[in-house]
Amino acid sequence: MRIAVVGSGYVGLVAGACFADLGHDVVLVDNDQAKLTSLRSGQTPIHEQFLPELLERHRGKRLQFSDDLQTAVKASAAVFIAVGTPPTEQGEADLSYVESVARSISGAINGYKVVVEKSTVPVYTSDWIRKIILRNAAAPDSFDIASNPEFLREGTAVTDFLYPDRIVIGVDSERAASVLRQIYTPLTDGSYYRKQDAIPQPDRARIPPPIIVASAKSAELIKHASNAFLAMKISFINAVSSICESVGANVQQVCQGIGADSRIGTRFLNPGIGYGGSCFPKDLMAFRSVARECGYEFRLLDEVMRINEDQRHRFLRKVRNALWTLRGKRLGVLGLAFKGGTDDIRESPGLLLVQSLVQEGCVITAYDPAAMERARAVLNSSVQFANSPYEAASGADALLILTEWEEFATLDLKRLHRELKYPIIIDGRNLYDPDTMAGLGFSYYSVGRAAPIAEGSTAGAGRPEGKLAQS
Ligand code: UDX
Numbered sequence: 001m002r003i004a005v006v007g008s009g010y011v012g013l014v015a016g017a018c019f020a021d022l023g024h025d026v027v028l029v030d031n032d033q034a035k036l037t038s039l040r041s042g043q044t045p046i047h048e049q050f051l052p053e054l055l056e057r058h059r060g061k062r063l064q065f066s067d068d069l070q071t072a073v074k075a076s077a078a079v080f081i082a083v084g085t086p087p088t089e090q091g092e093a094d095l096s097y098v099e100s101v102a103r104s105i106s107g108a109i110n111g112y113k114v115v116v117e118k119s120t121v122p123v124y125t126s127d128w129i130r131k132i133i134l135r136n137a138a139a140p141d142s143f144d145i146a147s148n149p150e151f152l153r154e155g156t157a158v159t160d161f162l163y164p165d166r167i168v169i170g171v172d173s174e175r176a177a178s179v180l181r182q183i184y185t186p187l188t189d190g191s192y193y194r195k196q197d198a199i200p201q202p203d204r205a206r207i208p209p210p211i212i213v214a215s216a217k218s219a220e221l222i223k224h225a226s227n228a229f230l231a232m233k234i235s236f237i238n239a240v241s242s243i244c245e246s247v248g249a250n251v252q253q254v255c256q257g258i259g260a261d262s263r264i265g266t267r268f269l270n271p272g273i274g275y276g277g278s279c280f281p282k283d284l285m286a287f288r289s290v291a292r293e294c295g296y297e298f299r300l301l302d303e304v305m306r307i308n309e310d311q312r313h314r315f316l317r318k319v320r321n322a323l324w325t326l327r328g329k330r331l332g333v334l335g336l337a338f339k340g341g342t343d344d345i346r347e348s349p350g351l352l353l354v355q356s357l358v359q360e361g362c363v364i365t366a367y368d369p370a371a372m373e374r375a376r377a378v379l380n381s382s383v384q385f386a387n388s389p390y391e392a393a394s395g396a397d398a399l400l401i402l403t404e405w406e407e408f409a410t411l412d413l414k415r416l417h418r419e420l421k422y423p424i425i426i427d428g429r430n431l432y433d434p435d436t437m438a439g440l441g442f443s444y445y446s447v448g449r450a451a452p453i454a455e456g457s458t459a460g461a462g463r464p465e466g467k468l469a470q471s
Pocket of ligand 1: 150151152153154155227230234267268269270271272273274275276277278279280338339340
């Protein structure tokens with residue numbers, strides 16, 4: 001099928017590359033000339049596993065890049081809108097890019113098209129897109145609007161797309177449903193997974209994935225409600241971790257116990273320093289605004305957001321409790337991205353913590369496997385950057401772990417112990433086992449678990465080697 005994807009940001013680029021891998025002819029449309037040039041010349045603008053391979057495989061063949069929206073729409077049976085919906089000052093989603101794309105599409109409708117919302121948008125957006133296209137003189141039976149929300153996590157977006165838990169299509173006509181079903185047929189009939197060069201299957205893949213057909217409004221709500229629920233799960237366990245700290249319980253054991261109930265599950269139940277990223281914070285605010293507009297005060301979401309912020313402040317207090325005063329303290333920081341596996345620093349709780357610590361007078365040397373370039377642009381010269389976790393730790397009064405990169409869970413602890421001025425680790429992601437760390441001579445503070453007394457209190461004591469806790 002011929003498909004146009006409008007917007008080559010995170011969602012559009014991944015969707016476009018994956019549609020091409022399913023065998024469709026895709027035109028990715030963007031008005032950012034610099035981006036188009038870099039995509040055409042073989043660069044991958046984001047850090048995303050398997051994306052460079054897919055772009056390499058399809059660039060100039062099944063995947064074209066263009067700034068000509070009208071021509072792309074004319075040539076396509078389905079047009080996916082994947083432009084940004086940034087938050088306004090009031091926390092609502094700014095839909096002006098979506099509206100402007102809808103207006104342009106209307107002038108290029110030369111036969112039946114399905115216009116599909118791929119960006120995360122509030123309920124009723126499909127109605128608005130329809131109105132805008134009609135207002136600009138397209139015939140009512142020449143198009144349908146559909147919603148096809150994405151559930152892509154940064155870092156694993158390609159496999160999330162190709163091995164989804166479910167495919168949601170929100171349609172209000174059988175004709176539109178049939179176009180969308182056809183697009184996803186290689187996944188739903190399993191033929192994609194039999195291909196020699198299919199992107200490798202991740203753990204827990206559901207093959208073939210189920211397709212859920214809903215109304216466009218239901219699909220719009222599915223997206224917001226899914227993200228709100230996941231954020232709620234994280235805030236819930238973060239709240240429980242605070243209680244664990246007060247009573248001396250271990251949040252990891254609590255998670256194991258509650259997560260074993262198949263109705264709850266263990267995923268997205270990892271306590272930490274709060275959620276961040278380009279989706280959860282923005283989508284929760286937008287969902288709350290949508291609810292408010294519909295006459296419902298979704299106070300649960302207020303609380304989810306409050307707990308999330310509080311979790312960061314609690315971590316800051318933990319640093320203070322471990323080090324007493326902060327002014328002039330040298331801290332090594334591991335992790336600046338909003339989570340592991342990405343270079344994205346948007347709404348990164350780790351980055352926000354670093355900024356607070358700098359304000360308190362700490363001297364910070366930070367390391368992140370992928371996000372340092374982006375972080376440098378925000379932090380300027382307030383922070384120094386290291387080339388490795390060990391360089392970040394070198395001579396530091398304490399080491400902070402702020403992002404759950406796999407690399408940080410497999411550090412050479414013996415070496416780390418030698419590098420630090422004092423063997424103090426404050427781990428915001430629970431990557432290590434407290435008893436093991438104490439056995440190695442570290443003063444180790446984590447989230448929702450008691451801080452054990454280190455065996456031997458001075459630097460150099462203990463034997464840093466041993467088994468890591470499961471993260
Ligand atoms: C999220 C959704 O998961 C995805 O379905 C949606 O389409 C886009 O938003 P993403 O923002 O890439 O994806 O990150 P995700 O893996 O969901 O993590 C979000 C934040 O929650 C990160 O800061 C992460 O560190 C934090 N998190 C996640 C936790 O603190 N604990 C957990 O158990 C899981």
